[in-house]
Amino acid sequence: MFLFWKFIRITFCILILFFINISISLANQKISEIIIKGNLRVDNETILAFISISEGSEYTSQNINLALKELYKTGFFETVEVSEDNNVITILVEENPILNLIGFEGNKRFEDEILTDVISLKKNQIFSKNLVSEAITKIIELYKTQGRFGTKIIPKVVELEGKRVDLVFEINEGPLYTIRNISFIGNDIFSDRRLKEIITSKQTAWWRFITTSDNYNEDRLEIDASKLREFYFTRGFIKFNVLKKQGDLLPDKSGFSILFLLNEGKRYKISSIKIQSKVEDLPNINFRNLIPVSDYDWYNVKKLEKGISNINASLADKGFAFSEIIPEFNIDEENASIDLILNISQGTKNYIEFINITGNSRTLDSVIRREIQLVEGDPFNRLKIKRSEKNIRNLGFFKNVNVNIEPGSKQNQANLNIDVEEQATGDVSLGIAYSTFDEFSTQFGISEKNFLGRGQRAKFSLSLSDKRQNFAVGLTQPYLFNRNLTGSFDLFNNTLTDTSADQRTKSLGFSSSAGFSSANDFYHNFSYTLQNVETEKLDSNDNKLSTDGGKVLSSLGYRISKDTRDNRFNPASGYYYALSEQFAGLGGDINYLSSVLRGSYYYKYDYVDLIVGISGEYGNIKGIDENISKTNRFFLGGRKVRGFDSSGIGPRTEENSSASAVGGNNYYAGRVALRSGIGLPSETGIQWTIFTDFGSLWGVDDTVDNYAISTDQKELRISFGYGFQWETPIGPLTFTWADAIKKESYDQLQKFEFRLGSTF
Numbered sequence: 001m002f003l004f005w006k007f008i009r010i011t012f013c014i015l016i017l018f019f020i021n022i023s024i025s026l027a028n029q030k031i032s033e034i035i036i037k038g039n040l041r042v043d044n045e046t047i048l049a050f051i052s053i054s055e056g057s058e059y060t061s062q063n064i065n066l067a068l069k070e071l072y073k074t075g076f077f078e079t080v081e082v083s084e085d086n087n088v089i090t091i092l093v094e095e096n097p098i099l100n101l102i103g104f105e106g107n108k109r110f111e112d113e114i115l116t117d118v119i120s121l122k123k124n125q126i127f128s129k130n131l132v133s134e135a136i137t138k139i140i141e142l143y144k145t146q147g148r149f150g151t152k153i154i155p156k157v158v159e160l161e162g163k164r165v166d167l168v169f170e171i172n173e174g175p176l177y178t179i180r181n182i183s184f185i186g187n188d189i190f191s192d193r194r195l196k197e198i199i200t201s202k203q204t205a206w207w208r209f210i211t212t213s214d215n216y217n218e219d220r221l222e223i224d225a226s227k228l229r230e231f232y233f234t235r236g237f238i239k240f241n242v243l244k245k246q247g248d249l250l251p252d253k254s255g256f257s258i259l260f261l262l263n264e265g266k267r268y269k270i271s272s273i274k275i276q277s278k279v280e281d282l283p284n285i286n287f288r289n290l291i292p293v294s295d296y297d298w299y300n301v302k303k304l305e306k307g308i309s310n311i312n313a314s315l316a317d318k319g320f321a322f323s324e325i326i327p328e329f330n331i332d333e334e335n336a337s338i339d340l341i342l343n344i345s346q347g348t349k350n351y352i353e354f355i356n357i358t359g360n361s362r363t364l365d366s367v368i369r370r371e372i373q374l375v376e377g378d379p380f381n382r383l384k385i386k387r388s389e390k391n392i393r394n395l396g397f398f399k400n401v402n403v404n405i406e407p408g409s410k411q412n413q414a415n416l417n418i419d420v421e422e423q424a425t426g427d428v429s430l431g432i433a434y435s436t437f438d439e440f441s442t443q444f445g446i447s448e449k450n451f452l453g454r455g456q457r458a459k460f461s462l463s464l465s466d467k468r469q470n471f472a473v474g475l476t477q478p479y480l481f482n483r484n485l486t487g488s489f490d491l492f493n494n495t496l497t498d499t500s501a502d503q504r505t506k507s508l509g510f511s512s513s514a515g516f517s518s519a520n521d522f523y524h525n526f527s528y529t530l531q532n533v534e535t536e537k538l539d540s541n542d543n544k545l546s547t548d549g550g551k552v553l554s555s556l557g558y559r560i561s562k563d564t565r566d567n568r569f570n571p572a573s574g575y576y577y578a579l580s581e582q583f584a585g586l587g588g589d590i591n592y593l594s595s596v597l598r599g600s601y602y603y604k605y606d607y608v609d610l611i612v613g614i615s616g617e618y619g620n621i622k623g624i625d626e627n628i629s630k631t632n633r634f635f636l637g638g639r640k641v642r643g644f645d646s647s648g649i650g651p652r653t654e655e656n657s658s659a660s661a662v663g664g665n666n667y668y669a670g671r672v673a674l675r676s677g678i679g680l681p682s683e684t685g686i687q688w689t690i691f692t693d694f695g696s697l698w699g700v701d702d703t704v705d706n707y708a709i710s711t712d713q714k715e716l717r718i719s720f721g722y723g724f725q726w727e728t729p730i731g732p733l734t735f736t737w738a739d740a741i742k743k744e745s746y747d748q749l750q751k752f753e754f755r756l757g758s759t760f
Helices: 002-027 044-050 061-073 112-119 129-144 192-198 206-210 218-233 301-317 365-369 382-394
Strands: 033-037 077-085 088-095 098-105 152-160 164-172 178-185 241-249 255-263 269-277 324-332 337-345 351-358 398-407 413-422 426-435 439-451 456-465 468-477 486-498 503-517 522-538 544-547 551-563 574-584 592-604 610-623 666-676 686-698 717-728 731-742 752-759
Touching: 033 044, 044 061, 061 077, 061 088, 098 112, 112 129, 129 152, 129 164, 178 192, 192 218, 218 241, 218 255, 218 301, 301 324, 301 337, 301 382, 351 365, 382 398, 382 413, 503 551
Parallel strands: 033 088, 098 164, 178 255, 269 337, 351 413
Antiparallel strands: 077 088, 152 164, 241 255, 324 337, 398 413, 426 439, 426 752, 439 456, 456 468, 468 486, 486 503, 503 522, 522 544, 522 551, 551 574, 574 592, 592 610, 610 666, 666 686, 686 717, 717 731, 731 752
């Protein structure tokens, strides 16, 4: 037995020595040459650069496995084989094909361009099965957002010469799954019907073919939950929670049923709001008045956020840009009330070290920097950063604007990084519109908002209708002479036919202006206009009876305005007022002084789709050593005072409604209107309005042979009406009905107006 175990030990030692010797022998093997075969497009040098082994490297299994992983990782190769013979390494590769063409068949819901953007595959890209699988998944997810959960996609690969392939996705879009039912559990305070108005998902209805809100979209459920939280949090339910949200396919597969499981919780009131400050030398500001919440109001998270924002803005304006406000809630469960404490702390003082701008491949840096209200070295100010971001967005040059803050090289410094994504700023538009005033009209325009990347605006426009023919070309230069000054120059040729006044006015000339903004958001504009104005008298068929031969009008204008409206075209909040003065008499044939004062105010009720608008204007024109001609007088009616024709109010040649309007030297007009979508499905984009318009036109300094004195009165006109506005895919559609409830016998009326506009 002893001899047996001794034999075993000796044999084991010999085997260990043998394997050690082999390992040492292999470790001493060096790669003498690397041969690459099978590559058609990728050259040898590129392949060698991908791998970590080279001639002279040690030949080990670990090195060979690593080289295989490195080559597969590039995505260039379908197969890779490595062999060794007498220290010569041979790498045999088979390259992946290249995409020659990407196509789609059977897609009706989405255009090819949209699908191409979604899958992120491009011509001449490396083809692989993994990329195709990822592309199929992306397309299926896209169709799910439109309620199509049965979409099937079959990829077809056509092999071509030279390791190239055509890839075609055959798409069966499948049926459209709509939302058949929406239900809520746990809502004791608000009804299902009320909550259905809040969320973006809608039950299917026959008229919802114009929207996609009734198409089931799982991602939309999260938006719906957010909408519900906002709704409850603004009505005192501070502990509201969405416990569950889910959509299930109905057993008959006719659509989806959506369920929301809610926990409303108690409703809390604000019992008191206190302000505690640790800021030194804090100015005497009544912060409590900046919070739009009264004691014993229901808790409202939006009003609280607005109050905190108001305090932050007030502190920033006073030079306390680094203050922080932290709300503290003391909840009294027994009385369902909240004692709110707002703690104002000094915060950490930071300064701007660098302002970095990226992504502006076309727009000059200077164009962006001049919109930033901070410079390097300024104190960090979030309010100014937000305003700067808004200014850059309002340029309209960029698809996306992202502003990020990152630490600087020192603890009290920060870098402001602004990344922009350029978008097309040129616009070619063709418009077709119809209204009861202008009837059919067409518009054609070419404009460039960012000419040569310098922020200049160039335009060319042509507008034609039965009553108007307008041509204009112009250039606008913001920050003229590198100052807060906007300059513009325009050429124009306009023709206006006013059948109510039996006249046609032709004007040809140019205008130039310079404007600048000043403190408190005021804007000043100076302008000069030189034009030749010809007035033609027309018969009942709009044929020319006579002409004044044309007169030269040389005028200097000034306008001061302030505009805080959230939207110039369809405002919901803010105000606007402007005073315009025009002096004609710098040479030329016409001498007068004209003044027009305009103002408007809009208010949107919190959490209610109701907007109140009030507007008014007053105008006066006075001749300088001469009477005011008919061409230069004011005319009133139409869209300023609805219910009347375009020149339906004011003095006329005779005391009857069929006589021609002669205009007036004075006028005023106003409007009070309500606009809302209450009672109408929000996803349709339809809003209703009720309004009352009023105004008057008077004052003719002309011979009594040219007008009826009895029609030159200051009598007030009033109309009342209603209307609908629908934002359709082909443009805004407006219907307005107005009835003149206070009028004169010689006024011309227009009860209904319809307008359809489109730009494409």
